[in-house]
Amino acid sequence: MAMAQVVTASEVSEQWQAARPLLGLQVQKFSTKGAVLLCRREDDGKSYKCKILDRRTNKKGEHLYYVHFADFDRRMDEWIVNSKRFSFPDKQLGWDDNGHHGDDSKVHNKAKNFRSIVIGEFEMETWYFSPFPAEFNQNNTLYFCEFCLSFYGDDIELNEHMKKCILFHPPGTEIYRSEKGPTKVSMFEADGEIETEYCQNLCYLAKLFLDHKTLQFDTDVFLFYVLTEVDQLGCHLVGYFSKERFPAKITT
Numbered sequence: 400m401a402m403a404q405v406v407t408a409s410e411v412s413e414q415w416q417a418a419r420p421l422l423g424l425q426v427q428k429f430s431t432k433g434a435v436l437l438c439r440r441e442d443d444g445k446s447y448k449c450k451i452l453d454r455r456t457n458k459k460g461e462h463l464y465y466v467h468f469a470d471f472d473r474r475m476d477e478w479i480v481n482s483k484r485f486s487f488p489d490k491q492l493g494w495d496d497n498g499h500h501g502d503d504s505k506v507h508n509k510a511k512n513f514r515s516i517v518i519g520e521f522e523m524e525t526w527y528f529s530p531f532p533a534e535f536n537q538n539n540t541l542y543f544c545e546f547c548l549s550f551y552g553d554d555i556e557l558n559e560h561m562k563k564c565i566l567f568h569p570p571g572t573e574i575y576r577s578e579k580g581p582t583k584v585s586m587f588e589a590d591g592e593i594e595t596e597y598c599q600n601l602c603y604l605a606k607l608f609l610d611h612k613t614l615q616f617d618t619d620v621f622l623f624y625v626l627t628e629v630d631q632l633g634c635h636l637v638g639y640f641s642k643e644r645f646p647a648k649i650t651t
Contacts, residue, residue, distance in 0.1 A: 435492045438466055439484040447471070448492050453510050457537050465510045469494070473610065474526035478514050478539070509610075512536045516607065517554070519545035519635055529606035545636055548600035567633030569625045570594045576629070583629040584637070591618030591641070598623050601639060620644050 432453065437446040453465035457480075464479045479485070509528040516523055517540060535541060535552055542557040543550045546566040551557045571589035591598040598618040606612050623641045627634035 435494045437486045437488055437492070438468070438479060439486070440468070441484075446486060448494075450494055452476075455537070457539060463539075473509075476511060478511070480539070511607075513541050513607070514539045516541045516543060516604070517557075518543040518604075525607040527607060527610045529603050531603055543600075543604065546633060548597055548604065548636075550600065550603075568627065569634065569636065570597050571623075571625070574624075578629075585627050585629050585634050587625045587627065587634070589623040589625060591621040591623060591644075594623075595619070598641075601625070605639070 432451055434451045435448065436451070438449045439446045448469040449466040450469075451464050451466055455463050455465075457463055461480055462482065464482070464485075465476065466479055467473065467476045511525050511528050512531060512535070513525050516525060522540070531541070531550070535550070538552040541550050541552070542554055544557065544560055544564055544566075546568060547564055547570070549560055549564075551560065568585070569587040569589055571587045571594055573585055574588045575586040577584050589598055589601075595618055598621065601623060602612075602618070620643055621641045622644055623639055625639045626637045628637050629635075
């Protein structure tokens with residue numbers, strides 16, 4: 400991957416002429432998709448060239464801007480809540496739509512819908528879009544029950560669910576357990592036809608981190624093998640794989 404750099408500009412384009420008067424005004428009023436400007440990343444504090452791909456308002460009434468950073472992988476795309484992170488250079492910044500990252504319309508169609516998820520004691524930044532129900536898209540963070548994988552828009556709803564949830568491990572059959580060493584692990588087999596909701600939610604969750612994963616909403620023909628780490632509180636999700644129940648025969 401090429402080193403990301405802040406690119407200085409040349410001449411002023413029509414797009415830049417439209418965006419430039421916003422200098423000194425409240426950037427949260429800026430709604431032009433496709434605008435190219437600078438944005439400060441939180442991981443290193445430096446400003447990089449980016450393009451605004453989308454805009455939305457969350458439940459708090461805050462304006463969020465979805466940006467793609469030049470010379471960064473798409474998993475680094477980000478919903479920007481703090482508009483103070485934006486800045487305008489003195490001259491126009493160019494943008495190559497035919498560069499390494501390809502067609503921006505494809506990026507826009509897959510704009511990640513959440514900044515992070517919470518599952519168990521962990522909060523993780525998401526990488527990619529996953530087709531969760533649209534009513535959750537105004538939430539910056541999605542909260543998961545780590546045992547049944549039900550998901551909620553805030554921690555209050557999750558806490559209410561946890562008071563009622565009777566699971567302490569994935570649904571299905573435990574088919575393997577190892578208690579050797581400091582870490583105890585266990586593997587569960589979940590039938591996609593029987594544990595449909597759990598298996599679908601598992602696929603939703605995985606899609607947040609796998610850009611090219613194909614989602615199968617009909618999980619009936621798949622078996623899911625879920626790896627967990629075991630402690631006194633239960634069996635905690637680590638990862639999974641799936642396979643077709645009746646794979647097609649190979650003929651020669």
